[in-house]
Amino acid sequence: MTDDKDVLRDVWFGRIPTCFTLYQDEITEREAEPYYLLLPRVSYLTLVTDKVKKHFQKVMRQEDISEIWFEYEGTPLKWHYPIGLLFDLLASSSALPWNIIVHFKSFPEKDLLHCPSKDAIEAHFMSCMKEADALKHKSQVINEMQKKDHKQLWMGLQNDRFDQFWAINRKLMEYPAEENGFRYIPFRIYQTTTERPFIQKLFRPVAADGQLHTLGDLLREVCPSAIAPEDGGKKNQVMIHGIEPMLETPLQWLSEHLSYPDNFLHISIIPQPID
Amino acid sequence: FQEALDLPSDDLEVIETQAASEVVKYEYHVLYSCSYQVPVLYFRASFLDGRPLTLQDIWNGVHESYKTRPLQGPWDTITQQEHPILGQPFFVLHPCKTTEFMAPVLKNSQKINRTVNYITSWLSIVGPAVGLNLPLSYAKATSRDE
Numbered sequence A: 001m002t003d004d005k006d007v008l009r010d011v012w013f014g015r016i017p018t019c020f021t022l023y024q025d026e027i028t029e030r031e032a033e034p035y036y037l038l039l040p041r042v043s044y045l046t047l048v049t050d051k052v053k054k055h056f057q058k059v060m061r062q063e064d065i066s067e068i069w070f071e072y073e074g075t076p077l078k079w080h081y082p083i084g085l086l087f088d089l090l091a092s093s094s095a096l097p098w099n100i101i102v103h104f105k106s107f108p109e110k111d112l113l114h115c116p117s118k119d120a121i122e123a124h125f126m127s128c129m130k131e132a133d134a135l136k137h138k139s140q141v142i143n144e145m146q147k148k149d150h151k152q153l154w155m156g157l158q159n160d161r162f163d164q165f166w167a168i169n170r171k172l173m174e175y176p177a178e179e180n181g182f183r184y185i186p187f188r189i190y191q192t193t194t195e196r197p198f199i200q201k202l203f204r205p206v207a208a209d210g211q212l213h214t215l216g217d218l219l220r221e222v223c224p225s226a227i228a229p230e231d232g233g234k235k236n237q238v239m240i241h242g243i244e245p246m247l248e249t250p251l252q253w254l255s256e257h258l259s260y261p262d263n264f265l266h267i268s269i270i271p272q273p274i275d
Numbered sequence B: 001f002q003e004a005l006d007l008p009s010d011d012l013e014v015i016e017t018q019a020a021s022e023v024v025k026y027e028y029h030v031l032y033s034c035s036y037q038v039p040v041l042y043f044r045a046s047f048l049d050g051r052p053l054t055l056q057d058i059w060n061g062v063h064e065s066y067k068t069r070p071l072q073g074p075w076d077t078i079t080q081q082e083h084p085i086l087g088q089p090f091f092v093l094h095p096c097k098t099t100e101f102m103a104p105v106l107k108n109s110q111k112i113n114r115t116v117n118y119i120t121s122w123l124s125i126v127g128p129a130v131g132l133n134l135p136l137s138y139a140k141a142t143s144r145d146e
Helices: A004-012 A050-057 A083-090 A118-137 A140-144 A147-158 A162-172 A215-222 A251-257 B055-060 B095-111 B118-130 B136-142
Strands: A015-022 A035-040 A069-072 A098-103 A187-191 A236-239 A265-271 B002-008 B013-016 B021-033 B038-047 B078-082 B089-093
Touching: A004 A162, A004 A251, A015 A050, A015 A083, A035 A050, A035 A083, A083 A265, A118 A140, A118 A147, A118 A162, A118 B078, A140 A162, A147 A162, A187 A215, A215 A251, B021 B118, B038 B055, B038 B095, B038 B118, B089 B118, B095 B118, B118 B136
Parallel strands: A015 A098, A187 A265
Antiparallel strands: A015 A035, A069 A098, A236 A265, B002 B021, B013 B021, B021 B038, B038 B089, B078 B089
C-alpha cells in the first residue's frame, strides 16, 4: 500500500520532457539548435530556463536580445503559472516532447507579466502562499513563521530540495485537532474555453454535518458545466499533476497531498482527447 | 474574486514628459478578494497609441507627498499581477494591510455616529498614491450624518 507521503515525493519530482526552439524570426549569427530539458512540473518557467536562455543567446547579438518569453502553438506562456499546470491545460493531449518556442523580441505586453528578476518570481510565489494560508488558517500559520522560514520555502523550491521545502511546508498542512480540515480550500480551476483565466471561490472541505467534501462536490458547486455531460455525452478530463483523481476523493486530502508548492490546487478542465 | 465596481477614469489625465505633453489614459478597477475579504485596487495606464506605462512611469506621476514614504504605509507593495477576470497584466496594490488601516476609520465613524461607505473611504486612502483622486462628490453622495 503506497504511503501518502510517497505521493508528496511523486508530485514534487514530476518532470515534463521539453524541446525549446528559437522563434524563426529571431536574428541569429548562426543556426540555433533546439535545446532539450526536463522541466519540473511544480516550478515556474523563468526559474528553470537559465540554461535555455544562455544556449540561444550564444548565437545572437546583444542588441537583438530583450526579455525572454515562451510560446506554445501561438499562445504566450504565463510564467507565473506552474509549469505542470501550463502543460496539462495546453499540451497534455499532444505527443511528447512538449515543443516550446523561445522569443527575445516583441514582448506581448497585453498578455504576459514581466519577469525582471528572480526576486519577482519569489515575490509572486510567496504572495500565492500567503493567500493560500489566508484561506486555510486566516494567515495565522504563515504570519507566525519567521522570515528565515519563508526563505527556506523559496530556496527549497528554487534548488529542488524536497526535504528543505517540506520541513516548513508541513506546518501549513496542519489544522486544529477539533476541526476536520482547513477553513477553506485554496484552489483554482482553469479551462481554455472560458473568458475568465480561472475560477476561485470560498469552499469548505467539511460539510455542516461533518462529511468530507469531495472533488466532485467542489466541481458540482463551482463549475458544474465541467463535469456535466454536454453535446451528447462528451465529458471533460479533470486533471491535476497530469492525472485524473477520482471525483470521490476528499478535497481535504487533495489539498494536503496534491497541492503545488504554493499550496494551491491548480485544476485543469480539458476536453477529452480524441483517440 | 468578484468585480465589485469598475471605475474607468472619467477624465484623461495629462502628464508632462521631457519632450512634450502626452495624454495618458488610466484605468482603475475595484475588485473584491474573497481570500482576504477586502477590496483590492487594480490599475493600468497607457498612452493613446496603446503603449503601456511602466510602474516607474506611473510612480513618477504620483504626488510628492506620497513619494516620501515609498511603498510604505497603507499602500504597501505595488506589483504587476494578472487581473483575475480579464486575465491581463495590471498593477495591484497589495491587500494585506487593508484591514489594519481601515480599522480606525470604521471605529471612528462608529464613535461619531456617522455611517461610512467602506469603498469610498478605502479608495480615498489608497487611490491618490497611484494617481486616483476621488472627487469629493463621491463622499457627499455616499455618506450622511445620522
